[in-house]
Amino acid sequence: MAILIENMVLPHSQLRIPRWSAPRQGLYGIVGPNGSGKSQFFSVLMRTLKPRLGKVSIENCRIGCVMQHPEHQLTEATVRDEMLWPFSRKQQVDHRFQNQLADVIQRWDLEVHWQQSPWTLSTGQKRRLILAVYDLLNPDVLLLDEPSEGLDGEWKKRLATWLTTRAGTRLTLITSHDWPWLLSFVGTGFWCEKTLDASPKDLGQLWYSHQLPTVNPLEQLWRELLNRNAPVSWRGWIDAEVALGQVVTLWKSVQNQ
Amino acid sequence: MDIIFDHVVVRYDTGKMALGPVNLVVHGGECVFVTGPNGGGKTTLARLLSGILIPVSGELRMGDGIVRSEWPPDYVGWIQQEPEHQVVGANILGDVNLSSLWHASSYRQSVARTRQALKDTGLEPLGARAAETLSGGELHLAAIAAIMAQHAQVLVVDEPETMLDASGQLRVEKMLQALNEQGKTLFVISHNRIWGRLADRHLWVQDGKVEEMDQNGAAQRLADDWMTFCDGLQAITDRPFESCEVSQIGKLIWPF
Numbered sequence A: 001m002a003i004l005i006e007n008m009v010l011p012h013s014q015l016r017i018p019r020w021s022a023p024r025q026g027l028y029g030i031v032g033p034n035g036s037g038k039s040q041f042f043s044v045l046m047r048t049l050k051p052r053l054g055k056v057s058i059e060n061c062r063i064g065c066v067m068q069h070p071e072h073q074l075t076e077a078t079v080r081d082e083m084l085w086p087f088s089r090k091q092q093v094d095h096r097f098q099n100q101l102a103d104v105i106q107r108w109d110l111e112v113h114w115q116q117s118p119w120t121l122s123t124g125q126k127r128r129l130i131l132a133v134y135d136l137l138n139p140d141v142l143l144l145d146e147p148s149e150g151l152d153g154e155w156k157k158r159l160a161t162w163l164t165t166r167a168g169t170r171l172t173l174i175t176s177h178d179w180p181w182l183l184s185f186v187g188t189g190f191w192c193e194k195t196l197d198a199s200p201k202d203l204g205q206l207w208y209s210h211q212l213p214t215v216n217p218l219e220q221l222w223r224e225l226l227n228r229n230a231p232v233s234w235r236g237w238i239d240a241e242v243a244l245g246q247v248v249t250l251w252k253s254v255q256n257q
Numbered sequence B: 001m002d003i004i005f006d007h008v009v010v011r012y013d014t015g016k017m018a019l020g021p022v023n024l025v026v027h028g029g030e031c032v033f034v035t036g037p038n039g040g041g042k043t044t045l046a047r048l049l050s051g052i053l054i055p056v057s058g059e060l061r062m063g064d065g066i067v068r069s070e071w072p073p074d075y076v077g078w079i080q081q082e083p084e085h086q087v088v089g090a091n092i093l094g095d096v097n098l099s100s101l102w103h104a105s106s107y108r109q110s111v112a113r114t115r116q117a118l119k120d121t122g123l124e125p126l127g128a129r130a131a132e133t134l135s136g137g138e139l140h141l142a143a144i145a146a147i148m149a150q151h152a153q154v155l156v157v158d159e160p161e162t163m164l165d166a167s168g169q170l171r172v173e174k175m176l177q178a179l180n181e182q183g184k185t186l187f188v189i190s191h192n193r194i195w196g197r198l199a200d201r202h203l204w205v206q207d208g209k210v211e212e213m214d215q216n217g218a219a220q221r222l223a224d225d226w227m228t229f230c231d232g233l234q235a236i237t238d239r240p241f242e243s244c245e246v247s248q249i250g251k252l253i254w255p256f
Helices: A038-045 A079-084 A089-093 A095-107 A123-137 A153-165 A179-183 A203-209 A217-227 A240-256 B042-050 B092-103 B107-121 B136-150 B166-181 B193-198 B215-221 B225-237 B246-253
Strands: A002-009 A016-021 A026-031 A053-059 A063-066 A141-145 A171-175 A188-193 B003-011 B017-026 B031-035 B057-062 B076-079 B154-158 B185-189 B201-206 B209-213
Touching: A002 A038, A026 A038, A026 A203, A038 A053, A038 A063, A038 A141, A038 A171, A063 A123, A079 A095, A079 A123, A089 A095, A095 A123, A123 A153, A179 A203, A188 A203, A217 A240, A217 B225, A217 B246, A240 B225, A240 B246, B003 B042, B017 B042, B017 B057, B017 B201, B017 B209, B031 B042, B031 B193, B031 B215, B042 B076, B042 B154, B042 B185, B076 B136, B092 B107, B092 B136, B107 B136, B107 B166, B136 B166, B154 B166, B166 B185, B166 B193, B193 B215, B201 B215, B209 B215, B215 B225, B225 B246
Parallel strands: A026 A171, A026 A188, A063 A141, A141 A171, B031 B185, B031 B201, B076 B154, B154 B185
Antiparallel strands: A002 A016, A002 A053, B003 B017, B003 B057, B201 B209
16 A cells, blocks of 8 residues: 655645655544645545645555545435445345444444434434444545544544554544544644645644644643643643643642652 | 423424423523533434424423514524535625625625624635635634624524634634623533533433533533543642632642
8 A cells, every 4th residue: 555645735725745655554643723724635635636736646545534524425315225335235145244244333333223314313423324334344544534523422432442443454544623532542643734744743742832722721721731841741631530640740749849 | 582492392204202392491691501412412402493493392482472483584593513504605705795685684784794704703814715615614614604694692503613623613612702791692512511611501412301400410421521620639639729720720730
């Protein structure tokens, strides 16, 4: 599998990608502000957008994408048909496929909706359905555009767990503004703003160095502590228990001085 | 004006219960945080308020008795989860203008409304851009701008932070707060506990049932990190905080 982008300029966002070579596998964030071209970058990889300039070379790889609005990907009358249409009748009766299908249906909790129209599902359920389709298709590269949108806390955790278990067998690129969720399971990422970084950096470092404004008080506290050189980790704030552990250690060290 | 849900029941076409029975009185100017698991009925509640769903039984009415089907067309503004469903203009300026022209009493007033909505959402530089050339976050702001131009008395906002980066989220939060301070009634539907802290009322919607609870109850169910953190810190340091203020806590744990 090889994906290489050279001297590319995208329309509208004007994102420039001097050179970007896809990692072979693993989980990576594609992060940056609204309108910077993250979704367009995915469209280029999916070959649904022609860049203004430059070239992309994609060899020997099957790419799947769960779009920002998963209902753009719904085409069938029932959840069952949505899941099965990419597979031939011969494939569908195969015993191994049947087992995989049963696993996928269970993983994304779709049995109860099996004969339901996908259009009657909630936004979170629609997203789970398209994720389930790609779970079954098992592409070499999976592009996820804002995958946590519309998912409740429990499903966000389940999605992170599923992605982590597949990290060793495929390349997954994730765009998201949901920093706590992304930082909870993704190690590195590419910053996308005017240009796309050629090499990945620690996602915690990207979060801190870009000083994004926030309405989350725990995140605000962490920025304040880091700005005053307190010895806390970049990712400590994403979980209250972890944050508490680090802050108590800090507080005790201050008390002992 | 109060909004009264009186034994309201909504069913799917299959006859299965989607929501209800809902009995609730929301007072004018309140901010109501609506949360709960996926598929629980939150968006059904939004559709009911917006008037595109009609209850199979019960009644949704204003405090003066006027039922939903007779409310003025600009009374409820609905910002949907999927902004593409509501951005229909040839470009962003045109789309917001469409909303202004539809709801304002004069052309001059509509121009002023459009200008203000684009300014508040920070979309002035993108006014000439077509919807399909915008990112998801920009499109979401465009949908918000068009609803702002409507000047609705009741705003139903489904997942206000959808696709937005941190700056966009902050901007939307400030806009909604300002509207609430002006006396507008807000229904904010979200999985994000941040909105719970801004609200006067907290509703948990699950399996079609609407349960009202206090802020702590909703925060516990959503596992509110900040409250967990503050409670834990007070217990360990044995220092009761008057308020859980970021700067106060920051100075306590690292005074350098």
